[in-house]
Every structure is written in structure tokens, then in C-alpha cells.
Amino acid sequence: MHPHTRARHWDGSPATTTPRRRLRVAPTSPSRLLRTGQNGHCRDCGNRIDWYPRSNHRPIALHPQEVATHAVADSCRWHLSGGIAYRHADATAWCRIPHTVLCPRHTSDRPLGPDIEALRRHLALHTRRLIDTGTFTPPTTPTCNLTPARLTRTPERPVVQILYTRYLADRPLTSIQCVAQTRQRRRCPHPILNPAAPTGTWILTPAHPIRPGQLALPDTPMALYDLSHLPYAEQLRWRAQRCPAHAATASAPDLTLPGWQRFDPLTHHPHIHACLPDTAPAAQEA
Ligand SMILES: [Zn+2]
Numbered sequence: 648m649h650p651h652t653r654a655r656h657w658d659g660s661p662a663t664t665t666p667r668r669r670l671r672v673a674p675t676s677p678s679r680l681l682r683t684g685q686n687g688h689c690r691d692c693g694n695r696i697d698w699y700p701r702s703n704h705r706p707i708a709l710h711p712q713e714v715a716t717h718a719v720a721d722s723c724r725w726h727l728s729g730g731i732a733y734r735h736a737d738a739t740a741w742c743r744i745p746h747t748v749l750c751p752r753h754t755s756d757r758p759l760g761p762d763i764e765a766l767r768r769h770l771a772l773h774t775r776r777l778i779d780t781g782t783f784t785p786p787t788t789p790t791c792n793l794t795p796a797r798l799t800r801t802p803e804r805p806v807v808q809i810l811y812t813r814y815l816a817d818r819p820l821t822s823i824q825c826v827a828q829t830r831q832r833r834r835c836p837h838p839i840l841n842p843a844a845p846t847g848t849w850i851l852t853p854a855h856p857i858r859p860g861q862l863a864l865p866d867t868p869m870a871l872y873d874l875s876h877l878p879y880a881e882q883l884r885w886r887a888q889r890c891p892a893h894a895a896t897a898s899a900p901d902l903t904l905p906g907w908q909r910f911d912p913l914t915h916h917p918h919i920h921a922c923l924p925d926t927a928p929a930a931q932e933a
Pocket residue numbers: 689690691692693694746749750751752
């Protein structure tokens with residue numbers, strides 16, 4: 648055998664394979680995700696959405712396709728740069744648009760223009776098709792009966808107050824899972840609710856709008872899982888959606904975006920419960 652002959656397959660391709668490059672998050676990356684956009688489906692209408700982090704790390708669901716900038720109102724124009732979503736267009740003829748503007752389950756309070764209205768109708772038809780074929784079941788509006796005065800279990804999507812900001816969770820408190828990647832490159836299976844750590848408390852608080860200039864709503868009480876009394880680091884851990892072990896391990900990247908949505912009493916009114924849950928989530932966990 649010739650000394651310079653390398654081992655090759657029958658088709659001439661080299662038998663030795665180059666080692667696979669590990670996927671890493673650059674220390675200077677503004678996002679801790681291993682990929683830029685996270686695909687998903689809107690819980691309310693079943694249409695496709697792409698999740699992107701904003702510069703303040705809060706995620707936003709954008710419509711997967713670009714739309715002509717001239718057809719979109721200034722306030723609804725977004726663009727992507729380096730995997731981060733920024734408000735306003737970037738001087739090109741195309742821009743991205745938040746899904747909430749198009750979602751047929753959300754009512755729009757502003758004129759959208761004929762092109763965007765057509766796109767909304769298109770998504771509404773798609774939702775109808777998904778429902779008709781049994782592919783998608785729209786969420787039923789949770790009802791809260793005031794008698795008996797307490798819910799029998801924790802809400803499906805609780806409102807949680809972290810660092811004086813209200814967030815709507817995407818699942819029950821006990822099911823909120825750590826977003827970090829383990830050494831086996833899987834998502835960490837641990838919940839962020841840690842019975843060993845100080846837990847939050849359920850309180851009833853007015854469900855008033857937080858943003859100034861919003862319409863004043865009737866002062867209905869709302870059940871809220873309040874973490875305000877926890878140490879700052881513990882509240883950061885909740886907001887980053889990491890288990891205690893991964894909160895201490897900054898080198899582990901996030902495998903997905905945290906499921907928090909900034910709570911808006913107008914759009915999230917189906918998730919407002921006017922009564923406290925019967926059991927504390929930590930007790931349910933035990
Ligand atoms: Zn939707």
C-alpha cells in the first residue's frame with residue numbers, strides 16, 4: 648500500500664471524518680439561544696409564529712413572513728438584526744410584523760389597511776381550517792366561579808409578579824421547566840419551582856392596566872403569584888426560567904426562550920381569576 652494513500656470509501660470519499668464542531672454561544676452574543684428564531688404556533692389561533700428576543704431579552708412573536716413596509720403602520724414595523732427583533736423598519740421595502748396585530752383571536756383597535764386586513768382574514772381562514780380538521784383546538788375561556796370563593800387548583804396560565812412586572816406564564820406553575828441545556832445537550836427537566844427555596848405567595852390584587860394611557864377597567868380583583876418579597880437573585884432566576892442549579896451555571900446556554908409574556912389585562916383577560924387557588928403550588932408539588 649502506498650504510504651500516502653488515505654483510507655477511503657468505495658466512492659472515493661475519505662473514511663476519516665472531521666470532528667463535529669460544537670455549537671457554542673459567543674460570550675458577546677446578545678442572545679443566549681443557540682439559534683435565532685424559535686418556531687411555534689399561536690396558542691389562540693394555531694397559526695405559525697417565530698419567537699425572537701428583543702434587545703431587552705423579552706421575546707416577541709413575529710409573523711413568519713416579511714410584509715411590504717408601506718402596507719404596515721409605523722407602530723407595527725419590526726426588523727431583525729443579529730437575531731434580535733427591533734421596533735421600526737430598517738429602511739428596506741420589507742419588514743416584520745408582530746403576530747398579535749394579525750391574530751384573528753385578538754381584536755385590533757387601530758386601522759390596519761387593506762393588505763394587513765387581507766392577511767388577518769387569511770389567518771382567520773387558516774384557523775377555521777385547522778379547527779375543522781381537528782388539528783387545532785382553540786383554548787376555552789377559563790371561567791372563575793366565585794362560589795366557592797377559591798379555585799380548586801392553580802390556574803392553567805397563572806399571572807406571576809417578578810421584579811414588580813406582571814407576566815403571564817404559558818403553563819401551570821408546577822410545570823414551568825428550566826430552559827437551560829444540559830451537558831447531554833437536552834433541555835433540563837427540572838422545574839423552576841423549588842420547594843426548598845422560598846416560594847411566592849398568592850395574593851388578590853386589582854387587575855388594573857399597568858401601562859399609562861390605557862382605558863380604565865372596572866376594579867376587578869385578580870389572583871397573582873407574587874414573588875416581590877423574594878431576594879433579587881431569586882427573582883432573576885424565575886424571570887430567566889432556570890432551575891437553582893442552572894441559575895448558578897452561567898455557561899449553560901438556553902435551549903429555548905422563557906415562556907413569560909408581559910401581562911396585559913386587556914388582551915389576557917381570559918386568564919384573570921377573581922379568586923385565590925385552593926392550594927399553594929409548593930404544597931401541590933410535595
Ligand atoms: Zn394567533
